[in-house]
Amino acid sequence: MSEFLADFDTMSGFGATANGGVERQAGSEADGLTRDWFRMWLTKNGFRCRVDAVGNLFGSLEWIEGAPHVLVGSHLDSQPKAGRFDGAYGVLAGAHAATTVAERVAAGKIRPAFNLTVVDWFNEEGCRFSPSLMGSGVFTGKFTAEKILDVVDADGCTVRTALRNIGYLGADEPPMCKAYVEIHIEQGRVLEDEEISIGVVTANWAVRKYRVRIRGEQAHTGATLIEDRRDALLGAAQMIVATREVASAFPPGVVLTSIGKLTVEPNSPVVVASDVVMAVDIRSSDETTLAKAHELFLQARTDIEARGEVSVDVESGSLRPSTPYHRAGIELSESIADGLGLSARRMLTRAGHDSINLKDLMPTVMLFVPSVGGVSHSEIEYTEPEDLLAGLNVLTGVLERLVVEGLSSEQEQS
Incomplete structure (x- = not known):
């Protein structure tokens, strides 16, 4: 030993x-x-x-x-x-x-x-x-x-x-x-x-994984008024919060959600982000519960896009069943x-x-x-x-x- x-x-x-x-x-x-x-x-x-x-x-x-x-x-x-x-x-x-x-x-x-x-x-x-x-x-x-x-x-x-x-x-x-x-x-x-x-x-546990792209419009951070911006990073932040709220909609420990990777373009300190790609992960031991969490996630995506500043596309998704x-x-x-x-x-x-x-x-x-x-x-x-x-x-x-x-x-x- x-x-x-x-x-x-x-x-x-x-x-x-x-x-x-x-x-x-x-x-x-x-x-x-x-x-x-x-x-x-x-x-x-x-x-x-x-x-x-x-x-x-x-x-x-x-x-x-x-x-x-x-x-x-x-x-x-x-x-x-x-x-x-x-x-x-x-x-x-x-x-x-x-x-x-x-x-x-x-x-x-x-x-x-x-x-x-x-x-x-x-x-x-x-x-x-x-x-x-x-x-x-x-x-x-x-x-x-x-x-x-x-x-x-x-x-x-x-x-x-x-x-x-x-x-x-x-x-x-x-x-x-x-x-x-x-x-x-x-x-x-x-x-x-x-x-x-x-x-x-x-x-x-069953798990759903998604690749999500948020599209905005590149602009100057020092010259562009807030009301004129289409900030993809703001949309990404909203998606991050919304994804955590999906987990919070269920009893503790029933659903786990995370966003573990972001790719930001152009990723400059003085440029409003034009494009963000994120990896999203939602898990549950119960596939019916996971299906409900999936619907909440898709609704959150629709709600964020409806605000008019960014587009949010679920480019791919996969399901690993329990x-x-x-x-x-x-x-x-x-x-x-x-x-x-x-x-x-x-x-x-x-x-x-x-x-x-x-x-x-x-x-x-x-x-x-x-x-x-x-x-x-x-x-x-x-x-x-x-x-x-x-x-x-x-x-x-x-x-x-x-x-x-x-x-x-x-x-x-x-």
């Missing part, structure tokens, strides 16, 4: 920030260095490494030729000035759990029926390149590799170029997989507040935690994870460990070492059972 914590500290040095976090956005130099270290770790520990067309990195342990694989992992990329646990914990924990399973196979203590692969999904975060969940989206057939490789960042760099620059523009075929497991920090404070060791995820995780995986995880003397509770995930894509394709398990204060996407994000190790123990137990017995693919859900 001390080896895991030491490896995690080493890995956290790549892209480290002055305030204890990391910054390794997808396809960046820091992302590449982290992946290089992890790939060397995998190779040293007997994994066969391969990289697919969109940079997903797979490390496989193969005992039975032609048998499908149990897949475990998460992502190494981060948000800007982010925490070191989000995603990265799940990748390294998956690798360490896999080596423990391999040791038990080598010692003759278990007989595998399936092979085992660890994965680092490319661009889960979606901050440099959009959309998020990119690598797992291609793996599950939700996006094509060619479409993703042509996506550009704010500086005009394509995913293809970024992957080539860091040495992860691959051409390998991914392994054939039968089940997927992911462990992650909670990114909330339910487990901490209730003093629970392990969260067993039963479903994801869908359940497989019951057999939920019950297995609870059984493993109980056998280790660890408390566990069923819960939803408000945040998006690669497992949300995978569970549409195969039986999937999602586990949480506590986050101190519920803080995430921040340099002060933290999870106690004992919680990291408790999660690693549960993950190891789940993987061992899956490698030996598999997981029912029947769609009986919780």
Whole structure:
């Protein structure tokens, strides 16, 4: 166990920030260095490494030729000035759990029926390149590799170029997989507040995402009268307030709304903004409630435009529905935690994870460990070492059972 914590500290040095976090956005130099270290770790520990067309990195342990694989992992990329646990914990924990399973196979203590692969999904975060969940989206057939490789960042760099620059523009075929497991920090404070060791995820919150453009008219800030202005940034401010008010129209915690990114043109201190593009996010555990929030949001857009100063266009929108995780995986995880003397509770995930894509394709398990204060996407994000190790123990137990017995693919859900 001390080896895991030491490896995690080493890995956290790549892209480290002055305030204890990391910054390794997808396809960046820091992302590449982290992946290089992890790939060397995998190779040293007997994994066969391969990289697919969109940079997903797979490390496989193969005992039975032609048998499908149990897949475990998460992502190494981060948000800007982010925490070191989000995603990265799940990748390294998956690798360490896999080596423990391999040791038990080598010692003759278990007989595998399936092979085992660890994965680092490319661009889960979606901050440099959009959309998020990119690598797992291609793996599950939700996006094509060619479409993703042509996506550009704010500086005009394509995913293809970024992957080539860091040495992860691959051409390998991914392994054939039968089940997927992911462990992650909670990114909330339910487990901490209730003093629970392990969260067993039963479903994801539904989410709507929008790209909204507010158009005004460029003018001189020092010479143009207020009544003559068509200020796109004012319209954006009104949309920001209105979007928060959508959440306030429901009981606390039922709907979450945010606007996390603005692009302002021409973005000069002495020019009235002519154009603002914003990313809007609305979430709820209940899809009927989310539909009501969606209608309130669209009405707010209409009301702001009716004031006559700006136009407000919803240029694109997407819906990620709430869908359940497989019951057999939920019950297995609870059984493993109980056998280790660890408390566990069923819960939803408000945040998006690669497992949300995978569970549409195969039986999937999602586990949480506590986050101190519920803080995430921040340099002060933290999870106690004992919680990291408790999660690693549960993950190891789940993987061992899956490698030996598999997981029912029947769609009986919780």
